[in-house]
Amino acid sequence: MSKTYLTGIQSTGMPHIGNYLGAIKPAIDFSNTADGKFLYFIADYHSLTSLRDPKAISEGIYEVAAVWLALGLDTSKAIFYKQSDVPEIFELTWILNCHIPKGDLNRAHSYKAAIAANEENGKKDLDHGVNVGLFGYPVLMAADILLFDTNIVPVGKDQVQHVEIARSIAQRINGQYGQLLTEPLESLSEGEYIAGLDGRKMSKSYGNSIPLFATEKRLKKLINKITTDSTGPDEPKSTEDSLIFDLYKLFANETQINSFAKDFKEGISWGHAKAGLFEVVNDHLAPFRQRYNELMENRNLIDDELEAGAKKARIIAKETISRLRKNIMGLKS
Numbered sequence: 001m002s003k004t005y006l007t008g009i010q011s012t013g014m015p016h017i018g019n020y021l022g023a024i025k026p027a028i029d030f031s032n033t034a035d036g037k038f039l040y041f042i043a044d045y046h047s048l049t050s051l052r053d054p055k056a057i058s059e060g061i062y063e064v065a066a067v068w069l070a071l072g073l074d075t076s077k078a079i080f081y082k083q084s085d086v087p088e089i090f091e092l093t094w095i096l097n098c099h100i101p102k103g104d105l106n107r108a109h110s111y112k113a114a115i116a117a118n119e120e121n122g123k124k125d126l127d128h129g130v131n132v133g134l135f136g137y138p139v140l141m142a143a144d145i146l147l148f149d150t151n152i153v154p155v156g157k158d159q160v161q162h163v164e165i166a167r168s169i170a171q172r173i174n175g176q177y178g179q180l181l182t183e184p185l186e187s188l189s190e191g192e193y194i195a196g197l198d199g200r201k202m203s204k205s206y207g208n209s210i211p212l213f214a215t216e217k218r219l220k221k222l223i224n225k226i227t228t229d230s231t232g233p234d235e236p237k238s239t240e241d242s243l244i245f246d247l248y249k250l251f252a253n254e255t256q257i258n259s260f261a262k263d264f265k266e267g268i269s270w271g272h273a274k275a276g277l278f279e280v281v282n283d284h285l286a287p288f289r290q291r292y293n294e295l296m297e298n299r300n301l302i303d304d305e306l307e308a309g310a311k312k313a314r315i316i317a318k319e320t321i322s323r324l325r326k327n328i329m330g331l332k333s
């Protein structure tokens with residue numbers, strides 16, 4: 001039996017180069033080449049646990065959708081939709097809410113982190129700033145997963161506990177009512193560790209990231225900010241532990257890499273090295289960037305894709321919900 005793969009994408013705006021190389025590109029390549037059913041969706045309602053800005057939420061959805069489509073996600077191979085277009089997810093969330101012990105959520109990392117922060121800041125109420133949606137975040141995520149009889153959830157390390165919670169709810173329900181839900185497994189999707197401008201892991205929160213489709217001007221500016229040492233312009237430079245060289249390798253072909261390595265050995269100024277890096281990164285991204293800009297100017301194309309995806313997703317969603325309404329609620333459908 002072919003497997004169902006599902007993963008959710010946060011709609012928190014333009015992804016960076018690390019997200020692209022570590023997660024988005026592998027996911028698109030995988031859906032283009034592997035056997036199975038693929039569901040990739042934008043988890044827009046998850047963002048409501050923290051965002052209070054309708055414009056920002058809507059903009060984030062378009063940006064993320066445009067990135068995936070511009071990078072060549074084939075929507076005939078992967079069902080691509082946004083969470084808010086599939087109301088069955090929220091019905092399932094309630095069903096799951098009524099089956100998960102509150103204590104399991106008390107132990108969720110993200111909730112525990114919020115409590116710990118309040119404790120550290122001397123807040124009397126340890127639940128300060130925690131809305132019920134944030135507390136129940138893992139349940140909504142479990143509904144995302146379980147609604148589609150997902151076998152495999154490709155996620156980063158930080159999301160593994162959430163998949164475990166989904167699996168545990170499925171097991172509990174299956175134990176009680178018979179085999180109603182597929183019990184999902186996680187698969188660690190994070191590829192290589194991509195370093196940011198300062199050498200630490202590239203991350204929006206470190207402020208060291210390069211947005212995937214920054215304008216050429218901004219891309220150049222950011223690359224010029226890469227931390228370098230004080231070796232003089234004509235001195236030979238090591239390609240080991242060189243941020244510039246490492247990033248170059250991710251975007252260049254074999255011949256370019258060999259010639260860049262030779263330049264390093266013979267002595268290349270950091271300025272020239274950065275210019276070389278800019279060129280390979282920009283050459284790689286320019287066609288995708290153009291497609292991205294076109295999509296952002298024709299948002300109806302994005303709407304159409306997401307709508308078509310939601311239609312396909314809801315066919316599966318309705319089947320699952322009807323199964324649960326019958327077996328858990330005793331309803332006719």
Ligand code: TRP
Nearest residue numbers: 006007008009010043141144153
């Ligand atoms: N919580 C995930 C993240 O922060 C996003 C997400 C929401 C998700 N629902 C999901 C991931 C279902 C996988 C499956 O990245």
